[in-house]
Amino acid sequence: MRVHDIRFPTSRTLDGSDAMNPDPDYSAAYVELLTDDGLTGYGLTFTIGRGNDVCVAAIEAMRSYVVGQAVDTVDLGEFARRLTHDSQLRWLGPEKGVMHLAAAAVINAVWDLTARRAGLPLWRLLSAYTPDQTVDLIDWRYLTDALTPAAAVDLLTDRVAGRGQRAAEISVAGYPAYTTSAGWLGYDDAKVTRLAQEAVADGFDMIKLKVGADIEDDLRRFRAARSAVGSGVRIAVDANQRWDVPEAIDWMKRLAPLDPYWIEEPTSPDEVLGHAAIRTGLREAGPGGRPIRVATGEHVHNRVMFKQLLQADAIDVVQIDACRVGGVTENLAILLLAAAFGKPVCPHAGGVGLCELVQHFSFYDYVAVSGSLDGRHLEYVDHLHEHFVDPVVIRDGRYLAPERPGFSAQMRSDTLTRYAFPDGPEWRVQ
């Protein structure tokens, strides 16, 4: 196992700026798993700069669980459960924060390797599993009051018949996307207007704006974006956890006349009750008395929190993240929970490699879990894809199906050299 601290100096251009993250340097703790038969597995976890080294240290603390495993016999469910339930490491979470980000990188690398060995893109590998095989991969601890393994098998079994047809269909049509590239908080109105118009010209029917720092600025930028795209294009807004509960409701009522499609991360990601209160408070706040949808998930730290957000009917949109929770296996659990509660999954993407990773979950969800595109929009941000060997491809506002074997997580070797922190050439010139 090799672990790399890779950082991109994105703060120099305010790409990725929002109300809580004014100056991110998009970064990855990046894992390579080398095997005797010559194949390598790649995984990563995403951070925004400082502390990426702490994630590297956390991945190193898991080394004994990884090195020496026989790739052809490893039980991937058991592997993830052992990693996240190590009796001493568990104290540092459990299943949250740095240790869980680290677990994601390691678990994702093992899945990348497994998919490469199978000669399949991850979404097709997962789509080929039987319901029983799928359910066996999941850590059911703390879930059974909301969803039992047996009920999950039933849910998956109901979708088996249409799998082949949906896979064929989605691999031609692609998966619907929206773009956040127009709306970073650090961009001025002219840039927002120009980028919003370009997004529509590129085929997107949904964009997202960052809000939450100043209500007057938000109103002005939102009006500029709405003027640029017209009423037929969805505009979601994202406050990146900036507000307390009462403030979230008041602020969104101010923005409501501009028809926000959803409000994302209105408050702390830990807020089960708070999101429920906000959703109730905005139930009739949209134009024509329609509800304003509530979305969250990129910082929701594990399946237990997602379960509660669903049990409390606190959100309308489930935003999974490829690296925040425990990688592929925990995301399978969250996809199943969302399907069981009838809520659409719209993954968080952007960052470093998150588009490359989460696209596999959305294609898989359509084929084998929810079987639906209703209310589904996969985030797209057009940064940093040039650093990946198998980058996402967007056409007419849709993700084209990734077809190369693996989990699309491999970075280019010159990127690993150039952006190595702190000794790579991109950082030494500072």
Place this chain on the structure above:
Amino acid sequence: MRVHDIRFPTSRTLDGSDAMNPDPDYSAAYVELLTDDGLTGYGLTFTIGRGNDVCVAAIEAMRSYVVGQAVDTVDLGEFARRLTHDSQLRWLGPEKGVMHLAAAAVINAVWDLTARRAGLPLWRLLSAYTPDQTVDLIDWRYLTDALTPAAAVDLLTDRVAGRGQRAAEISVAGYPAYTTSAGWLGYDDAKVTRLAQEAVADGFDMIKLKVGADIEDDLRRFRAARSAVGSGVRIAVDANQRWDVPEAIDWMKRLAPLDPYWIEEPTSPDEVLGHAAIRTGLREAGPGGRPIRVATGEHVHNRVMFKQLLQADAIDVVQIDACRVGGVTENLAILLLAAAFGKPVCPHAGGVGLCELVQHFSFYDYVAVSGSLDGRHLEYVDHLHEHFVDPVVIRDGRYLAPERPGFSAQMRSDTLTRYAFPDGPEWRVQ
């Protein structure tokens, strides 16, 4: 700032063993803050072995917030808020897991230093603040839907009049304690019986047993302990997050005839809704149809989670921890929330130095916040105190008031040498 990786090989004797933590090596990431005027501040965060190095790395990532600060002018509330809201480090939480454990060590060290400079034990320093000064220390983000700063000032103001009398009273009488030393899961029945009898002989009127691995074992050990101490001594039980929600209710109904005083950590610490369901399920499960109390907190990762546990009426006992959340300042917020919701605080202790630290919160809570001892019991475990310069003193089942300046966190210098990991003599002999 100096940071030490200190580990004690407690797994060799199964001290500290429970249903989720079978073989802990009690450890601390330990911080020394050296100042130009010769005083040093000491702080720590507690772990159970592997991963203590990750906490050390996380503390190092906060170095720029600490080194070079002017001790006599630092705003302690602002210091904590800057540390926990660093725009890049925050991504790794926010306010949870390794980064928050690290923040606790640093914030606690600054408070130790502040109390030493004032020549007061921490609890007396805090007790001398005005309500406004106290409220200004707290990070109110995400709390205002449950408690506003103004309401907190009112609450504290109501307690001002009796402060002097309560401080005088508690410094003579001591604070009521219970002991967990009798009940570790790795101990056999004879050892449980002997230690339970010794606890009562030592003046304790409450003990705690670890449960959750095997129901028949639990019944046998609980019966042995109940026989040893009689019906007049409270016996709490602690499952260390072992169960799902339905399992917790069923298991506790089996143990109910033995009159458990509370069930601690029945399930995931992330479970706001789950604890509420368990509490409802056990409302009439005790002898005579009395409720079995529900307790949690040692793994509850920040004030937002405690707030929700209180809003949902999910727990009867609020178990703060000195190092899990962001140190002194976040614990002040949680003490205020508990008082506002009328719930007793019974801190988690044991580990490495947790008794030394949390005693200050309980004495302070009695003097200035809740003003009550009703339902309050401060955990005591008789391990590792010999490594501290100012160890806790227990007499007749009560903590005696700590009176030396500071936060009682300083370890002995020979301990820092002997138990340094991995190069100290205690680890090299392995």
